[in-house]
Amino acid sequence: MILLVGIKQVADPNHPARLGPDGFAVECGDAAEVPNPFDLIALEAALRWREAGVATEVIVVSAGPPSWSEGLSTCLAMGSDRAILVELAEAPDAGTAAAILAETARQVGAAWLFTGRQGVDRDLGVTGMMAAGLLGWAQASQVVELGPPDGEGGVTLLREVDGGLESRYLHPPGVISADLRLGEPRCVTLPAILAARRKRVERLEAAALSLPFLPGCPVVARREPSPRPGGHLLRDVAELMARLRPEFTTP
Amino acid sequence: MSRLILAETRGGQLTTATWHTVGAAAALPGPLEMLIAGWPLEEPIALPAGLERLLLCRHPALAGQTPELLADLVASLAGRYRTLLAPATSFGRQLLPRLAARIAAPFIPEIVAIDGPHRFVRPAFAGNILETIQAPPETSPLLLSVRPSAFPRALPATTQPPTEWLAPPATSLPHAAFRGFRASPGDRPELGSAAIVVAGGRGLVEAEGGFALLEQLATRLGAAIGATRSAVDAGLAPGDWQIGQTGKIIAPRLYIAIGISGAVQHLAGIKGAGTIVAINRDAGAPICAIADYVINQDLRKVLPEWLARLEAS
Numbered sequence: 424m425i426l427l428v429g430i431k432q433v434a435d436p437n438h439p440a441r442l443g444p445d446g447f448a449v450e451c452g453d454a455a456e457v458p459n460p461f462d463l464i465a466l467e468a469a470l471r472w473r474e475a476g477v478a479t480e481v482i483v484v485s486a487g488p489p490s491w492s493e494g495l496s497t498c499l500a501m502g503s504d505r506a507i508l509v510e511l512a513e514a515p516d517a518g519t520a521a522a523i524l525a526e527t528a529r530q531v532g533a534a535w536l537f538t539g540r541q542g543v544d545r546d547l548g549v550t551g552m553m554a555a556g557l558l559g560w561a562q563a564s565q566v567v568e569l570g571p572p573d574g575e576g577g578v579t580l581l582r583e584v585d586g587g588l589e590s591r592y593l594h595p596p597g598v599i600s601a602d603l604r605l606g607e608p609r610c611v612t613l614p615a616i617l618a619a620r621r622k623r624v625e626r627l628e629a630a631a632l633s634l635p636f637l638p639g640c641p642v643v644a645r646r647e648p649s650p651r652p653g654g655h656l657l658r659d660v661a662e663l664m665a666r667l668r669p670e671f672t673t674p
Numbered sequence: 675m676s677r678l679i680l681a682e683t684r685g686g687q688l689t690t691a692t693w694h695t696v697g698a699a700a701a702l703p704g705p706l707e708m709l710i711a712g713w714p715l716e717e718p719i720a721l722p723a724g725l726e727r728l729l730l731c732r733h734p735a736l737a738g739q740t741p742e743l744l745a746d747l748v749a750s751l752a753g754r755y756r757t758l759l760a761p762a763t764s765f766g767r768q769l770l771p772r773l774a775a776r777i778a779a780p781f782i783p784e785i786v787a788i789d790g791p792h793r794f795v796r797p798a799f800a801g802n803i804l805e806t807i808q809a810p811p812e813t814s815p816l817l818l819s820v821r822p823s824a825f826p827r828a829l830p831a832t833t834q835p836p837t838e839w840l841a842p843p844a845t846s847l848p849h850a851a852f853r854g855f856r857a858s859p860g861d862r863p864e865l866g867s868a869a870i871v872v873a874g875g876r877g878l879v880e881a882e883g884g885f886a887l888l889e890q891l892a893t894r895l896g897a898a899i900g901a902t903r904s905a906v907d908a909g910l911a912p913g914d915w916q917i918g919q920t921g922k923i924i925a926p927r928l929y930i931a932i933g934i935s936g937a938v939q940h941l942a943g944i945k946g947a948g949t950i951v952a953i954n955r956d957a958g959a960p961i962c963a964i965a966d967y968v969i970n971q972d973l974r975k976v977l978p979e980w981l982a983r984l985e986a987s
Binding site for chain 1: 779809852854927
């Protein structure tokens, strides 16, 4: 069984994002580009299935500029069998990314597509489930627990939803998006990184794929939210309770 | 020009998030309709005001409002509407992208403001950047998911709108099945809509019994309880108490942050809060810079004292 994992590069989320002098471009300073943390959680889940003998091959795919092959090398170092970069001049919008993931899933014969819950840059959280819609596959988003496949290859999983946990049963082919608590991605060792450099990242031209058109909505402006005005340093609990009294007496 | 609300249900009624989604729809022109597709559904179901028509689909196959089935159902109706809106909860987040891809419709997720019939604002980069997105004016339908905490709650209806019953679609994916829902324990106000929230962070990991004190405070104040990722990872709180970029986004009138440093990812969840109180012995913690009131003392001293004073009053 083949697993495909979608990997997006994002600016290191630990660097604050700010608007540049033109008031539109987002600048992340000298933040490095790293694989989206949720996508690495998804990859970890796929690798564990392969190690459990459930899957035979884990393939990672990115759709973006040539520099994104760096992130794919990290994924090879983590243990992926193959890495594919679908080359584009710049990072695609969510619809294009979903179309590329769906088409790649078809081409490699994947039974499952794993993605992260959301990219921590734009916080859209749509690519995985859009791919599910394009493919007509079963889907589960915000997955925190993934059971092993049963005799028919179906899995019971848990999703973190508002107010609790939801249990779903999916039969492949399906799309799974990984939430935070699905698992901690493994660290890569230096020998693994060096060994991965010898593995080739396969490159495909996006133009060579036949992709459905999904209409995008452009960002026409950006702004930073108004900062909150400064607060008061209080002496003690008594003063706090006095200040908060209106909160509890106003109907 | 019509708009359709895709309703999220729980326990047979509309969720609070759905009520706030109707509140958001008020900013858009045109007649408003609602689709309620789920199982079980109570009779009568409490409805918001302003609906010109109600579409109802009630069938056991819709338990859990499974996205595969709902996408098929809505796809057959979508062409009648200019805009479809759903709450940006796990319900809307799993349904709308699938539907958008299925019918090749433009989709703008997680909106927090409406700036005209075709311009919408949404947060990105953990809420540090607000994007204004232009929807293509000629394309119908447009899909929107709505951050409930950013919009007011609709008022209740005083009359029943005309109702059309729909048959559920034949299931194309019989093996994508809802198996059950396990609610998080607790009988407190719902975190997503509570007026007062008390939340605990890393500081409570070291304070023995700290979370128990926080829970007592929440009870006393009639508050919901939240947590940061640190506290959840340390096993002090269940995952759905997490507030932040990938947890709950909340906008309570009063937010009390106890032992919380204020990482970017956490602050993303409280940008809409009214009054923020920070109890943190580290004056340099980022949360202190955005809080309205700060007590720069150890929570192990502050919490018991606050509880004692509440007890005495």
